Amino acid sequence: METTDAFIGLTCVDCGETFDAETATHRCPDCDGILDPDYDYDAIDLSRSALESRRFDSMWRYEELLPFPRDAAVSMDEGATALVDCPSLAEEMGVGRVLVKDEGRNPTGTFKDRGQTAAVTAAVQHGATDVALNSAGNAGQAAAAYAARAGLDSHVFLPSRAGFTNKAMVNVHGGDMRVVEGRIGDAGAAYQDAMADNDDWYSVKTFVTPYRHEGKKTMLYELVEQEGWEVPDAVVYPTGGGVGLVGMHKAAKEFRDLGLTDELPSMYAAQAEGCAPIVEAFEEGRDVHETWETPDTICGGIEIPDPGASPLILDALRESDGGAVATSDEDILDSAVAVAQNEGVEMGATCAAAASGAWELSRRGEFDEDDTVVLLNTGAGNKDDDVLRSHLMGKGI
Structure with missing residues (x-):
């Protein structure tokens, strides 16, 4: 290697x-x-x-802190995304600054590209010919794109509720797409069955490959450097599997231990009330989640009822003196619209859990009036344009 x-x-x-x-x-x-x-x-x-x-x-400018050198990476110049100042949101939340890390500007429109560039690079290094995963949508699209870039075949298992854009682009990238009736767990079961029958397939699934959270940690490196090496007071992250949250917390500790910064940002997990196993575990003081029995949220990207890395997520929240918050689908969709109409930033419906969660945290008095709060917009608004437009139409707009 x-x-x-x-x-x-x-x-x-x-x-x-x-x-x-x-x-x-x-x-x-x-x-x-x-x-x-x-x-x-x-x-x-x-x-x-x-x-x-x-x-x-590109995120590969931090290659010393990544497993693979830049010249070996399967890359499309992912990362180096904008950090957008949002003064109207800051005023409404009663904080010093609100910044949106806009991951929708990545090659396939989400932060999943950061994980898949690293995971597919590892697959190439290991001599794989095929990569496979189940996904709620965006990670599958990214995997198909990076596999195509590397000349590999991809096998993507999506639940039927995955968005049209994701399904279409898996096909466009040449991926072998299997649409499974039901939710993410059903797609996961089909993926497991296929993996058992195809031992030459290389998994690029969350926390099965060691490299997806490693790629996503670069979001923290970037936002600290973009802020002139000032560590934000809080980072609010829309949380399903928690890959990016775990990665960013690791990155914050690395920068601190290398002497590049002095402190850690407080990490906050934002979930939907219809599927909030991390929030429940955090509030009850547990070290691991209990599976959410009846997930029910329109935010499919964070509808993860059984997040396998919950101990790492909960450790990150507590080590960083952060927290967890859940809000309703109505509030999340309202927040996506409010950000678009007041700041122009297009947040995905799922991603807007970060904005909705930040508003709720500010109402609870979690932030100080001079705090800098970063919201992770993990995907472009046009991924969920039908959901957001339907929400407006339901309000008669």
């Missing part, structure tokens, strides 16, 4: 064993725990000035 100098292997978050990344490709060989890329941080010589001298053109 072609890896970066400081990358030492994959460490299991459960049993603590470290494995060679050439031979351990997915879950822990010993206990089936989640593997996390590990580095010799003492070998990383990275300064603010060194980063500032580089073009702000």
Whole structure:
């Protein structure tokens, strides 16, 4: 494998064993725990000035803190997304600043590209010919796109409720799409059955591959650097599987431990009331979630009733002195419209859980009047244009 100098292997978050990344490709060989890329941080010589001298053109500008070098990456210049100042939102929330990290500007319109560039790069490094995953929609589209970029075949299992754009673009990218009746769990069951019959397929599924959360951690690197190395007070993240939240918390600790910053941002998980296992576990003081029995939200991207990495998510919330919040579908869709109409930023319906959650947190007095609050817009509004337009029509607009 072609890896970066400081990358030492994959460490299991459960049993603590470290494995060679050439031979351990997915879950822990010993206990089936989640593997996390590990580095010799003492070998990383990275300064603010060194980063500032580089073009702000791709997440791979942070290659020293990634497993693979930039010249080996299967990349379409993902990352380097805008951080949009939203003064009207800040005034309404009663905080110093509200910034939207606009991940809708990635190649396939979502932050899933950050995870899939890393995961598909790993697949190429391991000699894979086919990649596979189940997805609520966006990750499947991204996987098909990056597989096409790499010359690999992709097999994408989507629930029937996945958006038209995702389904169409999986086809356009040449992916083998299987649409499964039901929800994300049903697509997951079909994926598992297919994986059992195709042992040469390489999984790029959340927290099965060790690399998707590693790619997404670059969002935190960017927003800190974009803010002149000032760490925001709070980051509000629309949370289903929690991949980006876990990755960003790791990145914040890395920047702090490398001396590039002094503190951690408080991480907040925002969920829909119809599927809020992380919020429930956080509020009840538990270390792991209980499966949400009857998920019911229009926000399909965060309708994850059984998030397998909930201990990592809950650890991140508590270590960073953050929290968790759930709001109704009505509030989430209203928030997407309010952001579009007051700031012009197009948030996806699911993504607007971050805005809705931030408004609720501000009403609870969670933020101070001089705080800087970052909202993660994890996908473009046009991914959910039919949902948002239907919401307006339902209001007679």
